[in-house]
Amino acid sequence: MNDETCKSQERQGSWRTQKGLSAVAALLLAGFAVAPLATAAERDTAHRGTLVSVTSVADRGVGQVREFLAGRDIATDPVRYGVRAYRLTYRTVDPYGKPTTATGLLSLPKGGAQRLDLVSDAHGTMVKRTYAPSMSEDLGRVPSYLNASAGRAVAAPDYLGLGEGPGPHPYMDTRSAVTASVDMLRAARAAADRLGRPLTGDVYATGFSQGGQVAMALGRALEGGTDQHFRLTGLAPVSGPYDLAGQEIPALFDGRVNDTSGVFYISYWLVAQNRLYHYYKDPGEAFRAPYAGRVESLFDGRHDEQDVVKGLASSVKRLLTPAFSNRMQHPTGPLLDAMRSADHTCDWKPDAPVRLYAGAADTDVPIGNARSCALQLAAHQAHVRVVNQGDVDHFGSFVTSAPQVARWFDALAGRASLR
Structure with a gap:
């Protein structure tokens, strides 16, 4: 955004x-x-x-x-x-x-x-x-x-x-x-x-x-x-x-996605998908302070996009911990499963x-x-x-x-x- x-x-x-x-x-x-x-x-x-x-x-x-x-x-x-x-x-x-x-x-x-x-x-x-x-x-x-x-x-x-x-x-x-x-x-x-x-x-x-x-x-x-x-x-x-794994996620880190949108999308995706795939036990594993303490509450359905953006970092680099940023760019295990779960929608032949x-x-x-x-x-x-x-x-x-x-x-x- x-x-x-x-x-x-x-x-x-x-x-x-x-x-x-x-x-x-x-x-x-x-x-x-x-x-x-x-x-x-x-x-x-x-x-x-x-x-x-x-x-x-x-x-x-x-x-x-x-x-x-x-x-x-x-x-x-x-x-x-x-x-x-x-x-x-x-x-x-x-x-x-x-x-x-x-x-x-x-x-x-x-x-x-x-x-x-x-x-x-x-x-x-x-x-x-x-x-x-x-x-x-x-x-x-x-x-x-x-x-x-x-x-x-x-x-x-x-x-x-x-x-x-x-x-x-x-x-x-x-x-x-x-x-x-x-x-x-x-x-x-x-x-x-x-x-x-x-x-x-x-x-x-x-x-x-x-x-x-x-x-x-x-x-x-x-x-x-x-x-x-x-x-x-x-x-x-x-x-x-x-294509999350091949296009959208890499674009968050190579400049093709603007910083404001990148922070908004990746924080929303990480919080929501972690409920299903459990790739972090504590938000502090993925998000830097002070954002780790507020990121999940920002996506409670009561905040609008402006509230979310104001409450988070100005860039993905400043939002994610170095270790989790590396995991995002080289995903394995549950994190990769979460990405791939959304990447099959074009894998068919429409009539x-x-x-x-x-x-x-x-x-x-x-x-x-x-x-x-x-x-x-x-x-x-x-x-x-x-x-x-x-x-x-x-x-x-x-x-x-x-x-x-x-x-x-x-x-x-x-x-x-x-x-």
Whole structure:
């Protein structure tokens, strides 16, 4: 997260508005807007993806959608309809396979076809739980509003531990990100049925930054048959860290990742992944004083990115102990396992069309990640285009790519209708 990204995050806070719901939306949700959808006895035996509750959170006319997107420098030409959005609470599993709940945002167009194709949108790195798409109307909702206003349903999982989901967020844990995403698709299918907008089963997957990696992993799971109701129709991740061991981690130390972002990402990743892989017993083994005494508390879901950055060192070199810095650059054992656990998302052959979007001037997630992903896919005889957005930074790659992805999904849907 460079200085410009920090500024964009500050701007996001001023963008958060909550407007009254229309009478139509209120009537549509009458009787179950905020009430549980299952009795206590039913919830005890509920399966993954089962809805717990649906809450209406936004109702925007077409003009309001255009204003929302234009205010964030997003092209508005894909917009055709207004949007209604709902927070879904649903049943899923934690990284250990134990039952838990998660939340996510379901967005539906106010018009268009009765039966809707579905977009899965995976958001980028967030530390404050209330910034999640179902909770806050800021950048996390851009792809949802953009694609829903183009005439598709959009399911945007908050992930575990964000939004109203319990516990800490297992940052960059691919397996639980996929289960939460798949279960969000299932919950979206049930909610869309109840709201009178049933889904076709065709799924377009996208995501930005952390979400780009999640989208790739979700695409692989869908084509692997993780749920018989959903068919992967298109896959368009943006600026994802697909290659931690080969690209992203080395870039933290060779200057390709800027200092502010490097400190933020590596501290978040180390704290979250240590809960799963246990490569340090005490934070002081990894982090220098005084940061070792505060780093874990900064990632409690209540601090925003600015709080985290202010509480840590100015560079990765000043953040990590010399011994742990050496371990990061020559990983073995549990530390290497943690890196590799996220590096399999491009190791498959997609049948659905795929495009990888990235920016050449990205100093958060360097474009080498996308090129590594394309090489992995090519090894399986899948030749995927890397859409190089040129001299744009991390946030700029999102601003440029989001409407392009929506247009590409439009084109894919048009081809599908001709078959």
